[in-house]
Amino acid sequence: MFVGLSAMAAATARTGAGLLRVFSQQLFQAHDVRNGSRRSINTMFKAADLQIEISKHPKEKPDSSKLLFGKSFSDHMLTIEWSAEKGWDKPLIKPLQNLSLHPASSALHYSIELFEGMKAFRGIDNKIRMFRPDLNMERMHRSALRACLPGFDKEELMECIRKLIEVDREWVPYSDTASLYIRPTFIGTEPSLGVSRANHALLFVIIGPVGPYFATGSFNPVSLLADPNFVRAWKGGVGDCKMGGNYGPTIYVQNEAQKQGCQQVLWLYGDKHELTEVGTMNIFIYWKNEQGEVELLTPPLDGTILPGVTRQSLLDLAHQWNYHIPTMENGPELAKRFLKELTDIQYGRTPSNWTRLVI
Numbered sequence: 001m002f003v004g005l006s007a008m009a010a011a012t013a014r015t016g017a018g019l020l021r022v023f024s025q026q027l028f029q030a031h032d033v034r035n036g037s038r039r040s041i042n043t044m045f046k047a048a049d050l051q052i053e054i055s056k057h058p059k060e061k062p063d064s065s066k067l068l069f070g071k072s073f074s075d076h077m078l079t080i081e082w083s084a085e086k087g088w089d090k091p092l093i094k095p096l097q098n099l100s101l102h103p104a105s106s107a108l109h110y111s112i113e114l115f116e117g118m119k120a121f122r123g124i125d126n127k128i129r130m131f132r133p134d135l136n137m138e139r140m141h142r143s144a145l146r147a148c149l150p151g152f153d154k155e156e157l158m159e160c161i162r163k164l165i166e167v168d169r170e171w172v173p174y175s176d177t178a179s180l181y182i183r184p185t186f187i188g189t190e191p192s193l194g195v196s197r198a199n200h201a202l203l204f205v206i207i208g209p210v211g212p213y214f215a216t217g218s219f220n221p222v223s224l225l226a227d228p229n230f231v232r233a234w235k236g237g238v239g240d241c242k243m244g245g246n247y248g249p250t251i252y253v254q255n256e257a258q259k260q261g262c263q264q265v266l267w268l269y270g271d272k273h274e275l276t277e278v279g280t281m282n283i284f285i286y287w288k289n290e291q292g293e294v295e296l297l298t299p300p301l302d303g304t305i306l307p308g309v310t311r312q313s314l315l316d317l318a319h320q321w322n323y324h325i326p327t328m329e330n331g332p333e334l335a336k337r338f339l340k341e342l343t344d345i346q347y348g349r350t351p352s353n354w355t356r357l358v359i
Contacts, residue, residue: 047159055095064173067211074168102191112188123348129355143241148197225257282311
């Protein structure tokens with residue numbers, strides 16, 4: 001079936017079971033990680049030990065008005081190696097370059113890897129700010145434990161990322177419609193075909209300027225394919241972790257959606273076809289219930305939902321509005337209010353402790 005929702009995934013609609021009121025949701029669900037991370041010999045890496053090698057061949061910056069998502073990359077990257085024998089190595093910022101991996105590396109065969117998606121914005125005051133990076137670090141650390149990769153100090157990694165952005169600060173677009181995308185990635189590099197936890201790993205971060213994720217823009221509706229024959233995640237799995245294995249298998253379904261004239265997939269779950277996510281996004285439903293009350297709903301964090309930073313931000317804004325969801329004629333008006341609040345914070349028009357100053 002086809003469903004029309006905005007790119008913010010907010011709509012006036014009725015839905016099935018499994019949705020909770022906006023007021024009761026929290027970002028991080030308790031996750032039982034029975035095979036927790038090992039403390040490395042060198043305990044944790046430190047941002048104070050960061051070494052920097054500046055590129056001698058800087059690239060030309062792309063036109064910020066013509067940016068595509070994930071196609072442009074800055075001049076430098078951050079790498080931090082780990083081994084069970086030696087522990088964490090010192091963090092290094094160096095020119096962007098290809099990785100050298102053994103062909104038996106565990107990330108290539110058994111998907112022992114995870115990543116994050118963060119952003120930094122150049123504000124109207126020309127200052128650069130990361131948006132809620134603490135939430136990304138918390139989620140990445142939890143995903144690492146689930147993948148049996150070593151733990152790390154979240155604040156130290158955040159400071160290393162801040163320094164990488166500072167080095168490549170001219171790659172942060174001078175624009176209020178573009179931003180700098182930050183991709184921390186953690187992979188197992190164990191050179192073995194045995195299915196076991198990795199004794200070698202690499203944490204790296206690449207960054208680059210991006211425009212809108214959807215070519216249609218933020219508030220043009222996107223058509224959705226909802227087919228119960230396809231499932232993104234299930235209870236007891238890793239749907240609440242940001243692992244590559246959750247994304248690769250969805251490409252086939254995305255292609256099927258495009259064949260049927262749809263732009264994205266509305267993921268369903270269970271016998272009651274509960275709504276879970278849209279493409280790679282969390283979903284919100286804006287409706288009037290049977291009592292005529294206006295509600296904003298989102299699926300609960302039951303292990304099948306990725307706890308998104310934008311999701312939590314919308315919930316927090318609703319709390320700041322004293323649990324009041326304005327009575328409006330349609331969902332897009334509410335979505336526009338949310339978007340304005342978020343972008344005002346991201347681009348420095350509204351001061352907020354949700355941002356971390358880079359420079």
